[in-house]
Amino acid sequence: MLKGYVPPYNATVVQKLLDQGALLMGKTNLDEFAMGSGSTDGVFGPVKNPWSYSKQYREKRKQNPHSKSGDSDWLITGGSSGGSAAAVSAFTCYAALGSDTGGSTRNPAAHCGLVGFKPSYGLVSRHGLIPLVNSMDVPGILTRCVDDAAMVLGVLAGHDPKDSTTVHDPINKPLVLSSLADVSKLCIGIPKEYLVPELSSEIQSLWSRAADLFESEGAKVIEVSLPHTSYSIVCYHVLCTSEVASNMARFDGLQYGHRCDIDVSTEAMYAATRREGFNDVVRGRILSGNFFLLKENYENYFVKAQKVRRLIANDFVNAFNSGVDVLLTPTTLSEAVPYLEFIKEDNRTRSAQDDIFTQPVNMAGLPAVSIPVALSNQGLPIGLQFIGRAFYDQQLLTVAKWFE
Numbered sequence: 001m002l003k004g005y006v007p008p009y010n011a012t013v014v015q016k017l018l019d020q021g022a023l024l025m026g027k028t029n030l031d032e033f034a035m036g037s038g039s040t041d042g043v044f045g046p047v048k049n050p051w052s053y054s055k056q057y058r059e060k061r062k063q064n065p066h067s068k069s070g071d072s073d074w075l076i077t078g079g080s081s082g083g084s085a086a087a088v089s090a091f092t093c094y095a096a097l098g099s100d101t102g103g104s105t106r107n108p109a110a111h112c113g114l115v116g117f118k119p120s121y122g123l124v125s126r127h128g129l130i131p132l133v134n135s136m137d138v139p140g141i142l143t144r145c146v147d148d149a150a151m152v153l154g155v156l157a158g159h160d161p162k163d164s165t166t167v168h169d170p171i172n173k174p175l176v177l178s179s180l181a182d183v184s185k186l187c188i189g190i191p192k193e194y195l196v197p198e199l200s201s202e203i204q205s206l207w208s209r210a211a212d213l214f215e216s217e218g219a220k221v222i223e224v225s226l227p228h229t230s231y232s233i234v235c236y237h238v239l240c241t242s243e244v245a246s247n248m249a250r251f252d253g254l255q256y257g258h259r260c261d262i263d264v265s266t267e268a269m270y271a272a273t274r275r276e277g278f279n280d281v282v283r284g285r286i287l288s289g290n291f292f293l294l295k296e297n298y299e300n301y302f303v304k305a306q307k308v309r310r311l312i313a314n315d316f317v318n319a320f321n322s323g324v325d326v327l328l329t330p331t332t333l334s335e336a337v338p339y340l341e342f343i344k345e346d347n348r349t350r351s352a353q354d355d356i357f358t359q360p361v362n363m364a365g366l367p368a369v370s371i372p373v374a375l376s377n378q379g380l381p382i383g384l385q386f387i388g389r390a391f392y393d394q395q396l397l398t399v400a401k402w403f404e
């Protein structure tokens with residue numbers, strides 16, 4: 001839809017980086033309009049995970065009698081900002097930006113062995129970021145270590161008159177993290193609902209070892225309940241597709257990018273342009289969203305989903321009010337999977353499920369960071385996620401740095 005389109009202004013995040021002397025190398029591939037969790041649906045083709053070619057992984061692959069060899073034998077990066085993750089992971093750049101509406105920065109970070117940071121909603125301007133779900137979107141940061149993420153955040157954070165949801169500068173720039181030598185005053189919460197049957201046993205055991213490490217250093221580690229977690233995926237689906245139906249209306253063949261050359265009627269031109277310009281994921285979401293927004297469905301779906309979103313957000317408030325400083329969770333259900341496995345039809349549901357640990361955070365507007373903690377038996381990176389109170393981004397990153 002936006003092929004060949006050159007925006008007439010820079011996004012605020014881009015301008016801020018330029019103002020500080022950053023060199024911008026280019027734009028990276030992602031799922032079309034940031035819809036996805038694999039980076040397999042981009043117009044430039046799927047993004048390959050650089051870890052697919054690591055020596056250790058190739059050796060393991062060879063030993064597995066079921067593994068397919070050939071051109072398609074590579075791993076997904078996760079998504080939707082998989083191109084950004086691949087670029088940082090392959091050492092082609094220092095840092096990259098992503099778009100995080102339901103986990104799109106943290107998910108590929110986990111699969112590519114990186115730090116993926118989603119700041120608090122309202123800390124970083126969305127001006128110039130193509131909206132997916134306006135009330136959940138946040139520009140995300142992908143780097144190789146926590147200090148780098150803090151440095152980029154220091155440049156990006158702050159009020160922007162062009163984004164009325166940004167708050168007035170709660171961070172003193174530049175953001176330098178102190179070394180947190182003592183975690184004994186911290187209370188770490190472990191949400192019991194995040195122990196889902198689909199979670200890989202390797203990630204589960206790393207998660208509990210991480211909790212043990214905090215405990216052995218004197219931190220208080222307690223189990224907490226986020227009881228509405230299981231409604232998050234369906235709730236997100238209703239809210240996301242409804243906002244997509246509205247947001248995508250601007251791509252009508254008149255104002256931006258692609259226009260189908262058809263002169264029967266304006267309506268026919270709109271329809272043909274959108275049929276040609278959007279992939280089936282985007283078209284599917286527009287259709288679902290319009291269904292949820294129909295007059296007879298609006299109360300039953302959209303309004304209800306908004307109420308459920310409030311309950312999900314309140315779960316976090318209750319956990320933090322009970323004294324928890326930071327929550328510790330897995331980032332993804334498994335390590336990166338081979339492309340051929342990911343695109344199997346029956347995996348579509350699984351791919352939506354993949355966001356289970358990351359999406360609720362966006363509903364609540366909280367800061368969260370995924371950091372690489374170990375390599376799996378297959379030789380692939382595994383990430384764990386820390387979630388903080390709203391606008392306690394600095395504290396969150398300090399804890400993540402201690403753990404790193």
Ligand code: GLN
Binds near residue numbers: 079099104132240355
């Ligand atoms: N996987 C989710 C979706 O497809 C989240 C995407 C994102 O964070 N941009 O909507």
